[in-house]
Amino acid sequence: MRWALSRKRGAPDGLWMKCPSCEAMVYRKVVEEGLHTCPECQFHFRISAAERVDHLLDADTFEPLFEELESIDPLGFKGKKSYKEKLKKAQEATGHREAALFGTGKIAGKQVVFGIIDPNFIMGSMGSVVGEKIARGAEHAYDHKLPLIIISGSGGGARMEEGILSLFQMAKTSAAIKRLQDAGGIYIAVLTNATMGGSMASWAALGDITIAEPQALLGFAGPRVIAQTVRQELPPGFQTSEFLLEHGFLDQICHRKELRQRLVSMLRYTCADMPVAEKPQQKRHTAKIAKTNKVQAGT
Ligand SMILES: [Zn+2]
Numbered sequence: 001m002r003w004a005l006s007r008k009r010g011a012p013d014g015l016w017m018k019c020p021s022c023e024a025m026v027y028r029k030v031v032e033e034g035l036h037t038c039p040e041c042q043f044h045f046r047i048s049a050a051e052r053v054d055h056l057l058d059a060d061t062f063e064p065l066f067e068e069l070e071s072i073d074p075l076g077f078k079g080k081k082s083y084k085e086k087l088k089k090a091q092e093a094t095g096h097r098e099a100a101l102f103g104t105g106k107i108a109g110k111q112v113v114f115g116i117i118d119p120n121f122i123m124g125s126m127g128s129v130v131g132e133k134i135a136r137g138a139e140h141a142y143d144h145k146l147p148l149i150i151i152s153g154s155g156g157g158a159r160m161e162e163g164i165l166s167l168f169q170m171a172k173t174s175a176a177i178k179r180l181q182d183a184g185g186i187y188i189a190v191l192t193n194a195t196m197g198g199s200m201a202s203w204a205a206l207g208d209i210t211i212a213e214p215q216a217l218l219g220f221a222g223p224r225v226i227a228q229t230v231r232q233e234l235p236p237g238f239q240t241s242e243f244l245l246e247h248g249f250l251d252q253i254c255h256r257k258e259l260r261q262r263l264v265s266m267l268r269y270t271c272a273d274m275p276v277a278e279k280p281q282q283k284r285h286t287a288k289i290a291k292t293n294k295v296q297a298g299t
Pocket residue numbers: 019020021022023024038039040041042043
């Protein structure tokens with residue numbers, strides 16, 4: 001396996017599906033046409049890294065970087081399952097080696113460094129490889145004077161199976177992003193459900209512009225843990241995108257269907273070398289990606 005993009009999603013198969021947020025029975029095709037959002041309440045379903053690439057980048061422009069990196073098991077960690085087993089299972093389920101997928105690609109013709117943390121890979125938690133890819137992504141953006149865009153999906157926060165090594169990544173990613181920003185580079189953070197723990201306490205919160213998908217759970221410790229610790233009832237909607245926007249932590253909330261165009265606008269505001277007009281988009285076809293994977297899988 002060199003690298004591969006899987007389209008595994010969080011929803012079961014069938015013509016109809018139940019929205020976990022509003023509990024309405026919704027027609028799967030309508031959900032899919034809405035880029036995996038509920039037509040009733042706009043709940044955003046979990047999607048794979050491949051779908052993010054399809055939705056946001058110009059067709060066939062994604063070139064992966066740092067794909068040689070693969071986690072080791074530094075602590076010989078064993079819980080119900082060993083860390084090695086968890087990694088293997090996640091690799092098989094997602095088709096890629098780690099939760100972070102980084103590369104270069106184009107948005108409306110503008111070259112960017114693009115990163116996605118896949119929530120389907122050990123809850124998108126940040127171990128040494130995820131941290132290293134984020135730091136290298138920021139360094140690549142710095143070296144080549146490119147905007148950095150990272151789509152988070154790190155419900156797992158820092159990866160406990162790597163102990164202190166995963167916590168090191170908070171400082172490393174933050175330093176690399178600061179260096180990019182100090183040099184005048186731009187970092188756009190897109191926060192998706194859920195982004196928590198060490199990820200939210202470092203790279204995910206450092207965007208020059210921070211955009212979130214609606215109803216995403218964003219925070220450090222989970223709401224249940226906080227409620228038990230402070231022994232107080234938490235305000236309604238605590239740690240949701242809407243709550244954080246109201247309290248000044250986010251710049252914008254953006255529906256997934258509008259996210260690409262929003263990123264185009266942001267790049268236009270911030271990049272002097274942005275191509276003037278967007279070429280009409282070809283339909284993003286998954287077949288080409290699948291074909292690419294096949295070739296790369298054999299290398
Ligand atoms: Zn719903």
